[in-house]
Amino acid sequence: MEITIKYFGQIAEETNTTEETIRIENGNISNILTLLLKKYDGLKYKDFQVAQNQEIVSPETEITGAEIALLPPFSGG
């Protein structure tokens, strides 16, 4: 299936884009992360959470959505 991945903050700097579409077979969120970590080596040094269809989920969650977001913490003020 086709999934839109959104990147925020420092993650978007690592991927050099704020949004892209990937194709993936059924599975869970960790399958998407494995794929992205292969594509973007620097991601493994980054802290982030994953949202699926605007809801924060754990890596074990089954892929059900059309949109995934990678969200790093910000500290600035």
Add this chain to the structure above:
Amino acid sequence: MTNRYNKHIILPEIGQEGQNKLSNAKVLVVGAGGLGCPILQYLAAAGVGTLGIIDFDVVEISNLQRQVLFGQTTLGENKALAAKKRLQDLNSELKINAYPEALTHQNALNLFMQYDIIVDGSDNFKTRYLVNDACIITNKPLVFGAIYKFEGQVSVFNYQNGPTYRCLFPNPPQKNAIPNCAEIGVLGVLPGIIGSMQANEVIKIITGIGAVLSGKLLCFNSLTNQTSILKIKKNEAIINAVKTKASKFQFNKSMQHNCEVVKTASFKHIIGKKNIQIIDVREIHEQPKIDGFNVISIPLSAIQNHLNLFKNNLENYLFCQSGIRSKKAVKILNDAGITNCFSIEESAQEIKNSTIMELKKT
């Protein structure tokens, strides 16, 4: 009706009742920086009756690009005190408590317990997790905001049993993994937008109108104007773990109040300033001697006998070998009703070094 809050009161959603709620509310803002300035400005203008400001830092010229409560005349002043001065001019009806010190595990709980809502405008993870955990332990709602370059995040944590910051990001990232604004830069208007959103959530909580951003994280990108709202689930285990580690915090340490704390200033900000006098409070024999500009020598032990030397329209800047005695001296002067006194943060040696640098320039 002519009233400072008329534009609020004529809104049916707020009315006099809502305005009274604002006037009775007590809000603590942690950090008077990029986020803290707009938060404080709008809360003071809105008539939030009691505002607390905690910040240990001093105003620097590079802050003025985004920290809109300060100006060139407040350079070198503590941010909590400088913010209080500006806000009291904006609205003298408010009770404003300035705490010119760092938030720590020692002072957080006692301070938080004196307020209804805590607003996080800090700029580092250590403080953010400290604020979050102290809000869990004292059961206070936390209005969160954070920024990175052109992007911001806003949420309300620990509100009516809702999720906390740790439910979203359980632990701080590895040290130095993520730089702060001072190191990487930030669009000046961004904290203005995010801080205003935080002030908006505070006002909604107090007046009970609208939908509070609880259980949700709002992500804003100023370059694309894209706004995403992501749902966050509560993690009871993480919250309980914070509660069981509450002993990391200390209760009952009394907070120093603005009037009891001495004002400090950085020497680099007073070079070339007019209408000031610089006082060396070390004993006469101590080295190094400072020359290159006028220094009055009044040892700490003799201050009480020379109070008249400070009773003038000049600002008094005091220094000593390390900054401890100069603080004591300022305290003595403050107690004697002489308030235009500052303790210079630098040591005598540092002052000597920067004087030599200045002389080389000329």
